[in-house]
Amino acid sequence: MNLILLFETDFSGEGHRVRLGGRRLGHLRDVHRAAVGDELCVGLAGGLIGTGRVVSLDSDAAEMEVRFDRSPPPPLPVTLILALPRPKYFRRVLFTVSALGVKRIFVVNSYRVEKSYWQSPFLGRPQVEKQLVLGLEQARDTVMPEVLFRPLFKPFVEDELPSIVRGTLPLLADPHAGEPFPRAVTGPVTLAIGPEGGFIPYETAKLLSAGFAAARLGERILNVEAAVPALLSRLF
Amino acid sequence: MNLILLFETDFSGEGHRVRLGGRRLGHLRDVHRAAVGDELCVGLAGGLIGTGRVVSLDSDAAEMEVRFDRSPPPPLPVTLILALPRPKYFRRVLFTVSALGVKRIFVVNSYRVEKSYWQSPFLGRPQVEKQLVLGLEQARDTVMPEVLFRPLFKPFVEDELPSIVRGTLPLLADPHAGEPFPRAVTGPVTLAIGPEGGFIPYETAKLLSAGFAAARLGERILNVEAAVPALLSRLF
Numbered sequence: 001m002n003l004i005l006l007f008e009t010d011f012s013g014e015g016h017r018v019r020l021g022g023r024r025l026g027h028l029r030d031v032h033r034a035a036v037g038d039e040l041c042v043g044l045a046g047g048l049i050g051t052g053r054v055v056s057l058d059s060d061a062a063e064m065e066v067r068f069d070r071s072p073p074p075p076l077p078v079t080l081i082l083a084l085p086r087p088k089y090f091r092r093v094l095f096t097v098s099a100l101g102v103k104r105i106f107v108v109n110s111y112r113v114e115k116s117y118w119q120s121p122f123l124g125r126p127q128v129e130k131q132l133v134l135g136l137e138q139a140r141d142t143v144m145p146e147v148l149f150r151p152l153f154k155p156f157v158e159d160e161l162p163s164i165v166r167g168t169l170p171l172l173a174d175p176h177a178g179e180p181f182p183r184a185v186t187g188p189v190t191l192a193i194g195p196e197g198g199f200i201p202y203e204t205a206k207l208l209s210a211g212f213a214a215a216r217l218g219e220r221i222l223n224v225e226a227a228v229p230a231l232l233s234r235l236f
Numbered sequence: 237m238n239l240i241l242l243f244e245t246d247f248s249g250e251g252h253r254v255r256l257g258g259r260r261l262g263h264l265r266d267v268h269r270a271a272v273g274d275e276l277c278v279g280l281a282g283g284l285i286g287t288g289r290v291v292s293l294d295s296d297a298a299e300m301e302v303r304f305d306r307s308p309p310p311p312l313p314v315t316l317i318l319a320l321p322r323p324k325y326f327r328r329v330l331f332t333v334s335a336l337g338v339k340r341i342f343v344v345n346s347y348r349v350e351k352s353y354w355q356s357p358f359l360g361r362p363q364v365e366k367q368l369v370l371g372l373e374q375a376r377d378t379v380m381p382e383v384l385f386r387p388l389f390k391p392f393v394e395d396e397l398p399s400i401v402r403g404t405l406p407l408l409a410d411p412h413a414g415e416p417f418p419r420a421v422t423g424p425v426t427l428a429i430g431p432e433g434g435f436i437p438y439e440t441a442k443l444l445s446a447g448f449a450a451a452r453l454g455e456r457i458l459n460v461e462a463a464v465p466a467l468l469s470r471l472f
Contacts (some may be wrong), residue, residue: 099462224462226336
């Protein structure tokens with residue numbers, strides 16, 4: 001937690017004072033080993049970043065006086081189209097994409113996504129938001145990403161994808177593609193990442209016909225947790 | 237497991253025939269749902285890649301006829317100097333660096349590495365090798381990385397590091413550095429990555445005096461699991 005993310009409900013009514021309990025209190029005490037008078041990096045969800053000075057701290061709550069004075073880091077100009085990964089990886093991928101600055105993720109089905117993954121409790125709104133918040137706190141960002149689930153591949157690709165890719169460079173990560181992945185692009189990108197084993201030929205064909213270009217990072221097949229930061233860091 | 241990594245001890249004496257049990261058998265049956273006659277990607281530890289044809293399969297063992305005909309992917313020309321991460325992250329980082337093609341990793345101490353991390357069972361040789369093998373199987377590689385533990389920072393930096401960095405570009409990943417991280421370098425690199433919270437100023441100064449240049453990937457602070465693929469994918 002390199003930043004403590006604050007929400008409107010944390011404000012105790014007295015202007016610039018927030019009151020924290022639960023996970024954030026535990027982290028302040030156990031990891032930061034904070035004491036009264038310490039100053040820590042804080043951010044207002046969806047808003048500015050600043051500093052919080054600890055004014056009281058006990059086993060029930062921490063109170064801080066906060067002021068906000070600077071913008072969060074710029075978002076990555078990318079929309080991610082991600083085949084639903086195995087649930088335990090999905091949690092970590094949410095954390096990572098949030099930390100990397102992705103602000104819109106469509107989680108889509110694919111033939112190679114096991115049906116049971118769609119029933120996982122990790123897809124629940126609170127579980128998803130928890131990982132996104134932890135990612136923002138890691139990277140000192142305040143702007144929550146949007147995570148949109150699309151359990152039907154064909155209608156998503158046919159009906160929604162055309163307007164998503166408009167004005168962007170649509171890229172499909174594919175270890176078997178002939179073209180290398182581009183570096184340091186300047187405009188917005190729509191990046192599609194398949195499941196373990198890749199999209200099936202029908203799905204790849206649908207994406208290509210929606211304007212995607214297949215490109216490879218290298219001949220090594222990476223798992224999704226490593227592929228996401230590797231691809232985004234190459235692109236931007 | 238995109239490749240089944242084979243060791244000399246898997247060969248049953250009859251030339252090109254291997255016999256597999258345990259984890260690899262389980263994976264063949266449960267994930268690949270392999271049947272007699274199927275052909276799967278195999279690799280000989282430290283050697284070539286090829287194909288294995290399943291000739292028998294039951295609950296005790298799988299037998300395959302193997303032939304090897306091509307080289308594994310080239311290694312990344314990098315030596316990694318990594319402050320020991322929290323043990324549960326360390327396991328995953330080992331998997332990732334192995335998949336990415338890193339072949340030499342020095343795991344070093346830092347003031348901000350908790351002493352207890354050095355006592356973790358995840359630092360044991362079998363646990364380390366397990367993650368490295370899984371990483372190679374993910375990326376279809378056969379060449380095991382070397383992982384070397386250096387629990388004393390100062391003697392490592394003073395006595396060993398000079399010969400490690402010789403002939404390489406020594407880079408220190410530092411989110412507070414002024415210089416951006418270079419892209420697509422051509423020669424070998426020595427890449428140092430600090431602990432959560434970063435190297436302390438004394439340690440950074442020691443690395444700079446050993447020839448390292450500090451460079452940043454961006455203003456976002458990434459956790460080590462995301463930083464490693466992001467940095468390596470930017471560099472190579």
